[in-house]
Amino acid sequence: MKPFDVFPVFDINIVKGEGCYVYDDKGNKYLDLYGGHAVICVGHTHPYYVEKVTDQLNKIAFYSNSIVNKLQTELADKLAEQCGYPDYDLFLVNSGAEANENAIKLASFHNGRKKLLSFSKAFHGRTSATVTVTDIPAYSAPVNETDHVVFAPWEDIEFVKKELATKEYAAVLIEGIQGVGGIKVPSNAFMQELEKVCADTNTMLILDEIQSGYGRSGKFFAHQYMGIKPDLITVAKGIGNGFPMSAVLINPKFKAVHGQLGTTFGGNHLACAAAIAVLDIMKKEKLVDNAAKVGNYLMAELRKFPQIKDVRGYGLMIGLEFEEPIKEIRSKLLFEHHIFTGVTGTHVIRLLPPLVLTIEQADYFLAELKKVIA
Numbered sequence: 001m002k003p004f005d006v007f008p009v010f011d012i013n014i015v016k017g018e019g020c021y022v023y024d025d026k027g028n029k030y031l032d033l034y035g036g037h038a039v040i041c042v043g044h045t046h047p048y049y050v051e052k053v054t055d056q057l058n059k060i061a062f063y064s065n066s067i068v069n070k071l072q073t074e075l076a077d078k079l080a081e082q083c084g085y086p087d088y089d090l091f092l093v094n095s096g097a098e099a100n101e102n103a104i105k106l107a108s109f110h111n112g113r114k115k116l117l118s119f120s121k122a123f124h125g126r127t128s129a130t131v132t133v134t135d136i137p138a139y140s141a142p143v144n145e146t147d148h149v150v151f152a153p154w155e156d157i158e159f160v161k162k163e164l165a166t167k168e169y170a171a172v173l174i175e176g177i178q179g180v181g182g183i184k185v186p187s188n189a190f191m192q193e194l195e196k197v198c199a200d201t202n203t204m205l206i207l208d209e210i211q212s213g214y215g216r217s218g219k220f221f222a223h224q225y226m227g228i229k230p231d232l233i234t235v236a237k238g239i240g241n242g243f244p245m246s247a248v249l250i251n252p253k254f255k256a257v258h259g260q261l262g263t264t265f266g267g268n269h270l271a272c273a274a275a276i277a278v279l280d281i282m283k284k285e286k287l288v289d290n291a292a293k294v295g296n297y298l299m300a301e302l303r304k305f306p307q308i309k310d311v312r313g314y315g316l317m318i319g320l321e322f323e324e325p326i327k328e329i330r331s332k333l334l335f336e337h338h339i340f341t342g343v344t345g346t347h348v349i350r351l352l353p354p355l356v357l358t359i360e361q362a363d364y365f366l367a368e369l370k371k372v373i374a
């Protein structure tokens with residue numbers, strides 16, 4: 001048996017990680033500005049994280065949601081303290097798509113409607129409901145075809161108003177910052193109007209903060225730059241620092257009904273231990289502030305490169321758009337300079353490093369990038 005070949009891979013075997021660095025089986029050290037796709041938030045193998053997860057593993061790794069799990073309450077309390085939504089409820093699941101899938105169901109249960117509004121270039125996942133609100137036709141199988149979803153042009157508030165006026169929409173989904181779509185930050189004015197039209201039409205506003213959330217933007221959530229309060233917020237990636245986990249944050253107006261939602265693995269003991277350790281470290285090391293500080297520094301320095309057409313983002317979620325395709329730049333950075341970066345489309349490099357990135361590491365990247373694009 002062999003792995004199903006759905007991922008294009010680099011021929012590098014990563015066997016170890018520490019902080020912002022990863023190491024291959026030949027002993028090469030790489031600066032990780034990709035964070036395994038925005039997942040590593042407190043750094044690789046943080047000693048406190050390893051200790052907490054190991055301790056939990058030695059106690060009990062898993063029991064089902066049919067018993068009291070005090071770790072879930074501890075996690076909810078700590079998240080409430082840091083994320084700015086102390087009155088919201090928390091539903092724990094396992095992946096980004098699963099969080100969005102559950103948010104969509106909650107919205108639809110709540111107002112009894114079927115339609116969903118999403119935006120051009122959106123990415124919300126690959127499961128059956130989330131792929132319908134993802135604007136990448138190649139990811140949809142014939143079984144995913146639906147007439148329940150409409151894609152609005154980016155930031156076209158008049159289009160949105162006209163659609164939502166029909167009062168047929170269960171929810172609008174939008175990313176805090178579009179990731180796959182090219183690191184596109186929605187404007188504050190648009191988001192505020194969107195919030196208002198959703199409220200006026202009883203359409204639930206779902207903020208997908210799976211990539212942009214959990215401190216990455218330099219605030220706990222990217223939408224907190226925009227002065228809005230969504231009905232449902234989804235998180236994943238950094239929540240477990242690589243331990244598969246995700247969550248939906250739920251406005252208290254939603255009524256919990258036994259049986260409507262469920263999960264076998266979601267919120268298990270080991271996942272909660274990982275997520276609690278992440279929040280403890282984020283608080284102690286002030287990682288949200290660090291993301292803002294190092295991210296602002298990086299963006300300001302990157303804007304000085306004449307070769308870069310546009311620098312976009314917030315905090316440590318940064319897109320660098322070039323005039324020419326970036327394949328060669330990225331490949332040189334990786335194979336010659338041992339720096340991992342992400343990509344979106346053909347012209348944008350995506351930086352999604354661990355939130356522990358230092359100014360010195362940012363400077364190292366800037367110097368190496370200069371050598372590649374000079």
Ligand SMILES: Cc1ncc(COP(=O)(O)O)c(C=O)c1O
Binds near residue numbers: 098125175
């Ligand atoms: C904004 C956004 N939503 C949803 C997802 C899906 O998450 P997962 O791959 O964990 O299902 C991703 C993953 O990259 C994402 O970036």
